[in-house]
Amino acid sequence: MSLVLPSTGRRVPCEQCPLRPLPTFRDFTVPELKFVSSFKTGEMTAEPGAAIVSEGAHSAHLYTVLSGWAFRFKTLDDGRRQILNYLLPGDLVGLQGSIIGEMEHSVEALSPLVLCVFQRDRLDELFRNHPGLGFDVTWLASREERMLDDHLLSLGRRTAIERAAYLLAFLHERAIAVGLGKGNVQIPLTQQHVADTLGLSIVHTNKTLRKLTNRGLIRWLGRSCEILDAGELARVAGWDGPAERVRPLI
Amino acid sequence: MSLVLPSTGRRVPCEQCPLRPLPTFRDFTVPELKFVSSFKTGEMTAEPGAAIVSEGAHSAHLYTVLSGWAFRFKTLDDGRRQILNYLLPGDLVGLQGSIIGEMEHSVEALSPLVLCVFQRDRLDELFRNHPGLGFDVTWLASREERMLDDHLLSLGRRTAIERAAYLLAFLHERAIAVGLGKGNVQIPLTQQHVADTLGLSIVHTNKTLRKLTNRGLIRWLGRSCEILDAGELARVAGWDGPAERVRPLI
């Protein structure tokens, strides 16, 4: 697990953010955009495997993913790891820590990652002067809650193959929404990540993914997974899709 | 599953709320309390088994639990049910629906329940005129997120007996925090609820709870569970406890 590369100065001005024009993100007013722009202090990059935030850290920062993939996880004392959710462009990182004060999960980069860094201590100013943005932060927290609800349903009540199909359909959907994947989407994952997300052993995960491969739904490429038939994956999982709607981008 | 009893007029004024003096809840300023009081339109009661909100409902209300127990859950098409979390006094109900627009989970009463009913369409006024309360709503959403993170870790990576011990220690902790349980805490649950929370079958849940009973950690009373040794339950689960701190009450 390598270290995070130090922050370099800002590069992409919020007004020219490559994410904002995407149809998934709602339009911001000029004052909102101006505040967000001033809220951002710089950018940070990280390589795959780098720890972005660590469980127990007290002075967590607040970030938004600008590009790349990451994941949130917790571990038990004996090392068992559970991946909680994935982070894609447009997702807030470290909100729990910023709001409540201490991180209770860790975050690690899955691909080369670029993060926008925000001034955490100006969060109250955001709520005071831009109620709409305050509402948006709550909106994003509710969205995360929904995804976790879905994951809980999956871990608790879906079979192994349903879980795998759900996870891959879910990640496919999210990747598409933020404009990743021209043609077939490739997800930068190892089977160990999948296992730690689904609550399965690595061996059984492998055998389960093989079934999906044999059905022609996915293809494994070594450190990444190509989605060939997202619709059929969702059907196998019994998953309706996310009803993802336009969301804020902070 | 019986129906919800219709709302009757308000009874408990927020200024005399029996929950607010508890040490778990932060003190509110006079204007905050005044707003919350005006935000509340009445109360609603429900009997055990009553549906408070249903998945897919579009016009969900926003509530806070005043007294009693409830739970949130989702189901798959074939009826498999997963309990996502429990609701105790002081918890918001229906925030996801209020923020995003549509409920993606259902809520059911576990005991006789009293809810404070709020005017959902004044939520934006809350954010506009009381930034501190807006922050509090986000705080509560983050708290829920944390609990879900813990549950995911449990479902994904704990064994059956660890999961059961975790769940009961968790509910014990929450009950204590809101002043339930003089002496030993009794949790109004059936083993079916436990099974649907832990992602286990009812039979195996029974056998697992028996082990905890034989170790003298709990006692099953028919439709409820008495916690005899919460510390040992937490130890069995490998759970540190919640680091629960003072929280807002809306």
Added chain:
DNA sequence: CGGGGTCTTGATAGCTCTCAAGGGTCGTGG
């Protein structure tokens, strides 16, 4: 007194884990 809900227990089937071993790729150093 019957019926429904809850809790309990044993037996068997089936799913998942662990153990073990091997192949492949990639980057590094001899």
Added chain:
DNA sequence: CCACGACCCTTGAGAGCTATCAAGACCCCG
């Protein structure tokens, strides 16, 4: 160039955990 280690993916076999099936006890209530 080749050896080597590290990491990732794959597969088989047997053990262990969990689901399902089945049956019965208990309680409350109409």
